[in-house]
Amino acid sequence: MPDFDIRRAGVDDRGTLFQLIADFYVIDGHHFDAERVAAGLEPLLQDDRRGQVWLGMRAGAAVGYTVTTWGWSLESGGLECLVDELYVSERGGGLGSALLRHAMSAAREAGAASVFLETEARNSAARRFYQRHGFGIEDSVWLSADL
Template structure:
């Protein structure tokens, strides 16, 4: 299968939103379309925040990748967060995730990004296996979140 990634455009928001909803259902994450759509639009309109790519397999959109940017003294400067990576179920375990992670690693390296982080559910053994194979390490830390609502 021929895999390509293209930087998503605002006009492709509907396609990405369908993938976001599928991912959130799969991961049992609360989906609020209004919140997700606003955040997606901001990201698509400002590449200083990060990038969204659509993943194509043989010309058909089969998933998406979101990379956002941060900065960390501990990690030596600018860093990236793979905020979301989704490949439709029927295309999983075919090497596509590996190709996507290789792509994002090369992209980050070209920008001088020092480290790439991601968050994965503890129970998702398949994803853990892939991420370890691709060089991601457990940092012996937990991600903690405080929601700030205005």
């Protein structure tokens, strides 16, 4: 039996999430801009319209999180889910797998037909983790632009 729980994050979890997100950004090589993160996170903590945030708890402390967001695609037949971030501070105990499965189940219940994610090109360990959970590498290349 696992020694962790998964629960929905709410507005009272902002501070805890900010610390976990900042820790993840250091490891993943992203600049942590508190204003930008807050602008993206706040709507997700309010309701399900844009996505969901799940916390992984161990002994009453948050030690991981996952963020999923909704998109719409003709190729997916409508609603799709993006696993935007998944981070666990203590790896190897099964919490990352449990968070991913939980988020995917919640996305299915919300009506999503597909789940997508992206990893940094250098992060082959993350790709192996996701492939163990049924994700396949696609030929498409994501491009981005700030608006």
